[in-house]
Amino acid sequence: GQNIDQPTEMTATEGAIVQINCTYQTSGFNGLFWYQQHAGEAPTFLSYNVLDGLEEKGRFSSFLSRSKGYSYLLLKELQMKDSASYLCAVADSNYQLIWGAGTKLIIKP
């Protein structure tokens, strides 16, 4: 079967760095996405990785290792507005997105 695993909840301090991990087992792989979802709102796109390595975009970076079925999202200089759920999704062999349940990130002052 297809499976995306990520921690249910994480807590971090304002100004710090946090890493949210995602492991996956899917039928085929055509890229991995990270989305941010604030409570009561729609998911919004953060990053896309299809090749191994690190993609940096401002305070956010995303890493992929296809051989390990592993990705992480790194958030630096945390701000209170970063409190949200972070969703990992993998495009399978049919290019359909398989979604993890999301990681709720709580930022404390």
Added chain:
Amino acid sequence: IAGITQAPTSQILAAGRRMTLRCTQDMRHNAMYWYRQDLGLGLRLIHYSNTAGTTGKGEVPDGYSVSRANTDDFPLTLASAVPSQTSVYFCASSEGQGSSNEQFFGPGTRLTVL
């Protein structure tokens, strides 16, 4: 209109009633999707459409139907609602089905079936 709109924002529905959730996008995207999001679960694909005139079944299609008469609109119909269809429903679109195409989401419809 900017992006994707969904209607209604929320709805309480009696079991057995028919309901259509509306979704409209103005980005001229080819592909559209319907997901449901339940607490503790990831987004689950109900139905999708790769282009106007075509539709396909996702992971959880039973009890739902869709149509794609034109590029902009992608309504989702519950023929006879049941309590297990209580959920938040998101419509999304992307330029195509290619791997790098990010999906843009509507604001969601919160549906409660009693």
